[in-house]
Amino acid sequence: xxxxxxxxxxxxxxxxxxxxxxxxxxxxxxxxxxxxxxxxxxxxxxxxxxxxxxxxxxxxxx
Amino acid sequence: xxxxxxxxxxxxxxxxxxxxxxxxxxxxxxxxxxxxxxxxxxxxxxxxxxxxxxxxxxxxxxxxxxxxxxxxxxxxxxxxxxxxxxxxxxxxxxxxxxxxxxxxxxxxxxxxxxxxxxxxxxxxxxxxxxxxxxxxxxxxxxxxxxxxxxxxxxxxxxxxxxxxxxxxxxxxxxxxxxxxxxxxxxxxxxxxxxxxxxxxxxxxxxxxxxxxxxxxxxxxxxxxxxxxxxxxxxxxxxxxxxxxxxxxxxxxxxxxxxxxxxxxxxxxxxxxxxxxxxxxxxxxxxxxxxxxxxxxxxxxxxxxxxxxxxxxxxxxxxxxxxxxxxxxxxxxxxxxxxxxxxxxxxxxxxxxxxxxxxxxxxxxxxxxxxxxxxxxxxxxxxxxxxxxxxxxxxxxxxxxxxxxx
Numbered sequence: 001x002x003x004x005x006x007x008x009x010x011x012x013x014x015x016x017x018x019x020x021x022x023x024x025x026x027x028x029x030x031x032x033x034x035x036x037x038x039x040x041x042x043x044x045x046x047x048x049x050x051x052x053x054x055x056x057x058x059x060x061x062x
Numbered sequence: 063x064x065x066x067x068x069x070x071x072x073x074x075x076x077x078x079x080x081x082x083x084x085x086x087x088x089x090x091x092x093x094x095x096x097x098x099x100x101x102x103x104x105x106x107x108x109x110x111x112x113x114x115x116x117x118x119x120x121x122x123x124x125x126x127x128x129x130x131x132x133x134x135x136x137x138x139x140x141x142x143x144x145x146x147x148x149x150x151x152x153x154x155x156x157x158x159x160x161x162x163x164x165x166x167x168x169x170x171x172x173x174x175x176x177x178x179x180x181x182x183x184x185x186x187x188x189x190x191x192x193x194x195x196x197x198x199x200x201x202x203x204x205x206x207x208x209x210x211x212x213x214x215x216x217x218x219x220x221x222x223x224x225x226x227x228x229x230x231x232x233x234x235x236x237x238x239x240x241x242x243x244x245x246x247x248x249x250x251x252x253x254x255x256x257x258x259x260x261x262x263x264x265x266x267x268x269x270x271x272x273x274x275x276x277x278x279x280x281x282x283x284x285x286x287x288x289x290x291x292x293x294x295x296x297x298x299x300x301x302x303x304x305x306x307x308x309x310x311x312x313x314x315x316x317x318x319x320x321x322x323x324x325x326x327x328x329x330x331x332x333x334x335x336x337x338x339x340x341x342x343x344x345x346x347x348x349x350x351x352x353x354x355x356x357x358x359x360x361x362x363x364x365x366x367x368x369x370x371x372x373x374x375x376x377x378x379x380x381x382x383x384x385x386x387x388x389x390x391x392x393x394x395x396x397x398x399x400x401x402x403x404x405x406x407x408x409x410x411x412x413x414x415x416x417x418x419x420x421x422x423x424x425x426x427x428x429x430x431x432x433x434x435x436x437x438x439x440x441x442x443x444x445x446x447x448x449x450x451x452x453x454x455x456x457x458x459x460x461x462x463x464x465x466x467x
Contacts, residue, residue, distance in 0.1 A: 031403065032400070
């Protein structure tokens with residue numbers, strides 16, 4: 001589902017506020033990105049938790 | 063007909079009156095060829111079993127059943143994985159199932175009042191045992207309580223739709239719930255590449271209560287192709303604990319030729335058991351009403367160059383804050399789904415605190431009603447407290463919010 005994506009937290013004032021899912025570049029140099037809330041009812045968040053359960057790790061914020 | 067018989071009770075008088083007859087021409091009243099009770103002028107309709115007899119909700123259960131709304135795109139090619147591609151609320155399941163082009167098509171049944179259909183066009187084949195290709199939609203539990211699922215008074219369900227498929231033969235329509243229960247009913251496509259109307263009846267389920275909340279509690283899936291992992295058992299024609307092998311027994315392989323297409327529209331789900339003769343008509347919605355319902359799950363904000371998003375304010379010289387008020391309120395706190403690149407977003411106006419930036423981050427304060435977005439990856443020439451217009455600044459820029467299942 002997140003093949004070749006970069007997944008990392010975003011911070012505001014030192015606190016993680018969401019998860020960024022950055023997709024690979026398109027041919028025109030653009031890319032798709034998701035800003036996923038830390039909310040268990042959000043489907044993207046649920047998918048990320050499944051991805052973590054498979055042994056992957058969310059990167060810390062920049 | 064040999065005779066017409068009108069029989070009264072043992073006493074009293076039965077009178078059949080034709081009010082103010084027009085004596086210049088005949089008037090014909092056709093009685094049904096069945097035993098029953100005709101509705102009085104003050105009748106409440108409780109004895110009727112036909113049109114509109116059992117619709118406890120003003121809106122259809124199925125969203126965008128006529129495939130009219132397509133906020134994301136009207137055509138997507140080369141797809142090998144599952145996602146929402148074109149018609150809103152319809153999730154395309156592709157797993158080990160080859161490659162597909164998904165289109166909001168104008169190929170529709172003739173003179174049935176539809177203008178759009180959802181089309182899957184196979185462009186690379188598969189015969190994989192784990193193959194699953196289908197079209198599905200999920201519903202919130204709080205919208206389905208009147209199905210009384212999991213109770214002694216559980217309702218039967220009828221699903222009806224128009225389908226046009228290259229592959230003739232058995233196809234499967236499946237309902238499944240959040241309790242890992244499912245029921246799968248077959249129907250037959252008789253003629254290749256021809257629109258056919260199908261009516262599929264599901265039994266009631268007295269087990270598996272649907273939670274009364276905004277979670278995914280019931281799903282419908284129209285199989286297009288299924289590998290042996292899903293066809294090797296016995297079709298679950300009554301509600302039972304989910305078993306992959308029993309999900310799509312008999313399903314033809316719609317992914318075995320690049321000549322294969324599968325189109326569907328006019329999907330309706332009715333409470334109760336109907337035939338093609340008694341089925342209530344499809345509930346057409348206005349474009350605006352259908353769009354608003356779909357926007358509870360996905361809101362397309364802007365796409366393309368120089369499209370206005372809203373007002374942004376500078377928090378300091380580098381960070382801008384943006385507030386989006388969402389209407390309608392979304393199912394849950396949405397993801398921001400956007401296409402971006404260097405300087406794809408601009409804040410500009412008369413204040414002089416202009417800037418460009420490339421990411422849009424969601425703050426944790428955001429809700430399904432209001433979004434607080436911010437960025438600090440652009441130019442550093444803002445003035446704290448200044449506000450300016452916020453707009454897209456590249457033809458490839460796109461911004462949407464998703465609270466889909």
